Amino acid sequence: MRRFMRNGDYSLNTPSQFGNSDWPVMEESLSNCSLVTEAGSDYEELLPQPERDGSYASEREGSSLYRVAFNFVNVVVGAGIVGLPYVFKEAGFCMAIGLMTLLCWLTDYSVRMLVSTGYSVGVHNYEDLMHKAFGKPGYLTVCSLILVFDFGAILSYLIILGDSSSLVVKDALGYTEECASVTCEQIERICISVASVVLILPLCLSRDISNLESASFVSIFTVVVIILMVMANLFTKLSGDGEQLPEITVTGPGVFQACGIISFSFVCHDSAFLLYQTLGSKARYDSAFLLYQTLGSKARYDSASLLYQTLGSKASRRWTTVTHISLSAALGICLCFSISGYLTFGRATQPNVLNNYDSNPIIVAMRVLYCITMALTYPTGFFVCRHIINALLYNGQPSIQDMSQRRYLMLTAPLFLTSVGIALIGLELDFVMALSGAGAGALAFILPPLCRLRLCQVTKQEQIAAIMMASFGTVMMLACILQAFEKQYGFSFGFAGF
Structure with missing residues (x-):
């Protein structure tokens, strides 16, 4: 989807001849961009009356809002949730709650800032926004950070898969270290290798990500x-006799x-524009067809701004x-999960909390299901990495779908082998999630305020807030x-104890 929108199949990246005044203002506190003016109403009569008075648009908008909120929560509350209880061990109980x-x-503020800035200047994805603000260096920077984020994600999927599947194999074989001819690390590497070749590689060889839609439900x-x-x-632990909380x-x-690690779980800025575009999408496409018939061929380039103008402040x-509800719900879910996991195991909490549980039929079944989920989730991040590499090396031309089989394999094979090879080294899950989260933090807390300051006329209060966020990030x-x-690796940078 990111490739589809960025390559301009709808010509949304071409500035309208009417200027940038047609793009909707997200909200008053995030709308003072120099390129944003009051939207006119010259084209109101082109739209059907029911769309203007909201007699049937509201029903579609309401259902769309719930779908977008659900997708938003699903983006945040994903596979990385198993590492959140470990945050309480590393940061301390009170500090962890405060940090989350x-x-x-x-994240809530920067997501709204990012999308507001983009649409106020007629840009509809993160990569093009950075290009508009900082030219080619900005484009390369955001692509590199997205690559780091998603590559770290697929590495974490492989590590989690190796952890969980090796425990299942050891339980099935009755493995004990005293009488075993192979070590636990060797079993993990075998499991990662077999699962990668048998389950993951066939999915990664596909050119169409829509084939993986069922994976989201799993x-x-x-x-x-x-x-x-x-x-x-x-609750079982609390009901037992003599059990004490950590x-x-x-x-x-x-x-x-x-x-x-928290940023790895919460950051969703690479999906923010796509989530926003799904708001009221049915109404937009219905109106697009009408405008195309009314205005002729030029409507292909100008209807987008008119359609967003009709959404106006309601869309913002x-x-x-949606942002407030989704991130609040995600925070509540993550806090309930991570606090429960930490209070169960205390200082013994591992980076993958599933590894803390004793083996029983329910836990084994859960680990098997989670391994399948990791195998199905890996290709989604892999597709993003492959697309970004194609954009960096070849400017995205031709697209993944249209390129030759030779180039396709030249992009796919090295990326796949590199990710599997690094996973086999034996990196700790918390290390991978922390590095990936560092890249995610730059995407969330550094680049959006810099784009805001670069492209928009902001108030003194907004300027201070943007500078503080960028400095924090x-x-x-x-x-x-x-x-x-x-x-x-045991290096000494003076951060021990922080």
């Missing part, structure tokens, strides 16, 4: 079951690394509502990277 709340609030079901299982185990700590030794209010990204390497 703060980063969720900042992922949602799995995440729901895991959340219920973790909470049920906590000590409630204020802070911990890995605050900055915890920020990266709905987007704000920069410090968090650098400190997260240094602390992750310090913990993984």
Whole structure:
């Protein structure tokens, strides 16, 4: 979908001859861009009366809002949720709650800032917004960060798959370290290799990501079951005799690394424009057909701005509502899950909380289902990485769908082998999630305010807020990277205890 929109199949990236005044203002506090003026009403009569007075548009808008909110939550509450209980061990109980709340609030603000800035200047995806603001260096920067984020995601999927599948294999074979001829690490590597070749590679060889739509339903079901299982185990522990909760700590030794892991879970800026575009999409496409018939061939380039003008402030209010509801719901789900996981295992909590549970038929079945989910989720991130590499190396021309088989394999094979090879090295899950989260933090907290300051006339209050957010994102990204390497490889950067 990102490729489809960015390559301009709808010519949405071409500025309208009427100027940029046709793009909707997201909300008053995020709408003072120099290129935004009051939208006119010269074309109101071109639209059918029911669309203008809202007699049937409201029903479609309402259902669309719920669908977008559901998709938004699904983007945030994904596979990375199994690493969130570990945040409480690293950052401390109270600090972890504060960090998750703060980063969720900042994500809410920066997502709305990003989309508002983009549509106010006639840009409809993150890559083109950075290109408009900073030229080719900006485009290369955001593409590289998206690549880091998604490549880290597929690495984490492989690591989680190896962890969970190796435990299933050891339970099935009655494995014990005392009488085994292979180590636990070797079993993990075998599981990753077999699953990658048998399950993942055939899916990655496909050129059409729509074939993976069913994977999202499997992922949602799995995440729901895991959340219920973790909470049920906590209640079981609390009802037992002599069971005590772990000590409630204020802070911990890995605050900055915890920020990266949280960012890995919450950041969704690479999907923000697509989520916004789905708001009221049916109404927009119905009106597009009418405008095309009325205005003729020129409507292909100008109808987009007119259509967004008809949405006006209603679309911006709905987007704000969707963002608030979705991220608040995601925060509540993540807090319930992570607090339950941490209170169950305390300081023994592992980067993948599923590894903490003793083996029983329910846990084994859960691990098998989660392995399948990881195998089905990996190709989604892989498709994004492959698309970004094609854009960086060949300017995205031809597209993945249209390129020759030779170039297609030249892009697919090295990327796949590199990801599997790195996963086989034995990197810790928290290290990978922290580094990927550092890139996600740059996408969320550094680039959106910089674009805002570059492209828009902002108030003094907005300017201060943007500078503070960019400064916070920069410090968090650098400190997260240094602390992750310090913990993984024993380097000394002076971040021990933070």
